[in-house]
Amino acid sequence: MLKPLGDRIVIELVEAEEKTASGIVLPDSAKEKPQQGKVIAVGSGRVTEHGERIAMEVAEGNIIVFSKYSGTELKYEGKEYLILRENDVLAIVG
Amino acid sequence: MLKPLGDRIVIELVEAEEKTASGIVLPDSAKEKPQQGKVIAVGSGRVTEHGERIAMEVAEGNIIVFSKYSGTELKYEGKEYLILRENDVLAIVG
Amino acid sequence: MLKPLGDRIVIELVEAEEKTASGIVLPDSAKEKPQQGKVIAVGSGRVTEHGERIAMEVAEGNIIVFSKYSGTELKYEGKEYLILRENDVLAIVG
Amino acid sequence: MLKPLGDRIVIELVEAEEKTASGIVLPDSAKEKPQQGKVIAVGSGRVTEHGERIAMEVAEGNIIVFSKYSGTELKYEGKEYLILRENDVLAIVG
Amino acid sequence: MLKPLGDRIVIELVEAEEKTASGIVLPDSAKEKPQQGKVIAVGSGRVTEHGERIAMEVAEGNIIVFSKYSGTELKYEGKEYLILRENDVLAIVG
Amino acid sequence: MLKPLGDRIVIELVEAEEKTASGIVLPDSAKEKPQQGKVIAVGSGRVTEHGERIAMEVAEGNIIVFSKYSGTELKYEGKEYLILRENDVLAIVG
Amino acid sequence: MLKPLGDRIVIELVEAEEKTASGIVLPDSAKEKPQQGKVIAVGSGRVTEHGERIAMEVAEGNIIVFSKYSGTELKYEGKEYLILRENDVLAIVG
Numbered sequence A, B, C, D, E, F, G: 001m002l003k004p005l006g007d008r009i010v011i012e013l014v015e016a017e018e019k020t021a022s023g024i025v026l027p028d029s030a031k032e033k034p035q036q037g038k039v040i041a042v043g044s045g046r047v048t049e050h051g052e053r054i055a056m057e058v059a060e061g062n063i064i065v066f067s068k069y070s071g072t073e074l075k076y077e078g079k080e081y082l083i084l085r086e087n088d089v090l091a092i093v094g
Helices: none
Strands: A001-003 A008-012 A034-042 A064-065 A072-076 A081-085 A089-093 B002-004 B008-015 B036-042 B063-067 B072-076 B079-085 B089-093 C002-003 C008-014 C033-042 C063-069 C072-078 C079-085 C090-092 D002-004 D008-014 D034-042 D062-065 D072-076 D078-083 D090-093 E002-004 E007-015 E035-040 E063-067 E070-074 E077-086 E087-091 F002-004 F007-013 F034-042 F065-066 F072-076 F080-085 F091-094 G002-004 G008-014 G035-043 G065-066 G072-076 G079-086 G091-094
Touching: A001 A008, A008 B002, A008 E087, A034 B063, A064 C063, A072 E087, A089 B008, A089 B072, B002 B008, B002 B079, B008 B063, B036 B079, B079 F065, B089 C008, B089 C072, C002 C008, C002 C033, C002 D002, C008 C063, C033 C079, C090 D008, D002 D008, D002 D078, D008 D062, D008 E035, D008 F034, D034 D078, D062 F091, D078 E035, D090 F007, D090 F072, E002 E007, E002 E035, E002 E077, E007 G091, E035 E077, E070 G091, E077 F034, F002 F007, F002 F034, F002 F080, F007 F065, F034 F080, F091 G008, F091 G072, G002 G035, G002 G079, G008 G065
Parallel strands: none
Antiparallel strands: A001 E087, A008 A034, A008 A081, A034 A064, A064 A089, A072 A081, A089 B002, B008 B036, B008 B079, B036 B063, B063 B089, B072 B079, B089 C002, C008 C033, C008 C079, C033 C063, C063 C090, C072 C079, C090 D002, D008 D034, D008 D078, D034 D062, D062 D090, D072 D078, D090 F002, E002 G091, E007 E035, E007 E077, E035 E063, E063 E087, E070 E077, F007 F034, F007 F080, F034 F065, F065 F091, F072 F080, F091 G002, G008 G035, G008 G079, G035 G065, G065 G091, G072 G079
8 A cells, every 4th residue: 555645646547548437638739738547545635834734635536637747656566656746636527 | 527626727718819708809919928718617725824725716607817828738528628726817807 | 897816906008208297207227127007907915825815005096117027918908908916016106 | 206015115326426424435346236325215014924014124214225236227207216125225324 | 873853764775676565666767766765763843933843744664655866875883774854755655 | 323124234354364362263175165253233133924023143242153255245434344144144153 | 162043053073984983984975975073062943933943953962964065164263163054964873
């Protein structure tokens, strides 16, 4: 199991070519393209300067869209994941 | 459906050439040109260091003007959208 | 109508050559030159980390001096405007 | 009249060559040289994240020393002024 | 003994080639690759602007994944360690 | 008299060659060398976002060590001074 | 005596070649190498935006590890010292 820290989440990539149930197809443009993933694990939220932990908006199982080039790849028990900060999540699809 | 996170909004572009009802025509200048869009979905607002969520000024259905080059494009169920932060919205038209 | 967001204002440029009633003539120098405008619309003010909205110092109808190169141009119903943040306003003339 | 916004002040330059009553003569060095001016108008002070307005330390009539290259020049009713932020004021002379 | 300051931790590197019990194998990619380590010592947490100390999420003995190139290497009593900030820790494995 | 603003101080340089009573001799190294000075005048302290004025640690008459290249030179009634922020003061000697 | 300001400390370098009692030997690597020193004097701590002084974690007499290239060298009464901010201290040894 991977337990992300603070406001980080662990996602599995959902390939755009597979045309998912949620129907997102990424545009073919020169702009920075968003990608989508499925949320596998969610951190407990960042802690503010006041010592308060801010609840996460993203939940396990959500399909999310995020900015390409954000996050860090890692392989765990043979599968590939990406670790993002919630701030890199643009929208929840569903 | 796309549910934007934090202070993000999802908009549909309103082409300047179509000369919309709201009457905005973008100037032909060397400065960074604003563009307009229609708000499709609105996040629940950013959360401050004090754990307070700040209400959004922009609402679904608003026609807005935003700085060109802000936001991230995405295609969803065959239509193109742009995801912006409310801070990239310059004004509401209407 | 244009409703600027947060601490933004919408102004009409007041050309320096016209030598306005308020009497400002911009210096001919290598430094970044200020410009003046008339305030057409005022945002409701920025919201602090504490969720408080800070009242605007600038009001509709004010003649203001601002730093050249600040703001974003836009044309609305055939007239040209500039959208600035209140922080780009240097002084109120009058 | 010029009413500077926030923590800005309007000053008239006091030429160093004139050797003022306050006796400052600017050094001839490679370092960034300070300049002096007389305060003509003072803003009402910056507003903090808590919505509090911070009182200005500088008052109308003060002779001040400020860092060269700070501020914005402007001509008003035939006279040249400089608009600075209070933070660019190094010291009050007197 | 090494007592890290603030939100720092001391870790022992866990070589990816050894294929650990926790099963992480780092991907062979052009992106910045995460690495894993075992936590040896944990600081008492950073102190906020309010003088509150924020509890650490990471504990001694945790296996963690962190961004490559973060931290500072040091050798202590013949063994090599890395000192990281908790913020450089991506996830806890296990 | 020079009254420095906020957390600024006015100092007279104490030349390193003179080998002062306090005994500091600056090292001959490639690193940024500190210098020493005598405090002539002290600001009333910076004001925080909460409107509180933070008391100065440095007092008139102190011999201080500061980072070379900090501050602004000025000549006043024939003598040379340097205006620093308290934050550029490394230590008080004595 | 040297009294460091705010969250600064004065240290004496402990040469890595001497192989100290605490047993640290610095690695021979391309990464930025930490160094160690003995704490001679400690500031009274930084003051937060709330006017609270944050207690120092480092105490006089501690052996510390710090990032190379941090701090400012100075010679005082014939001995060489380094002035660091507590934030540049990685760990206390012992």
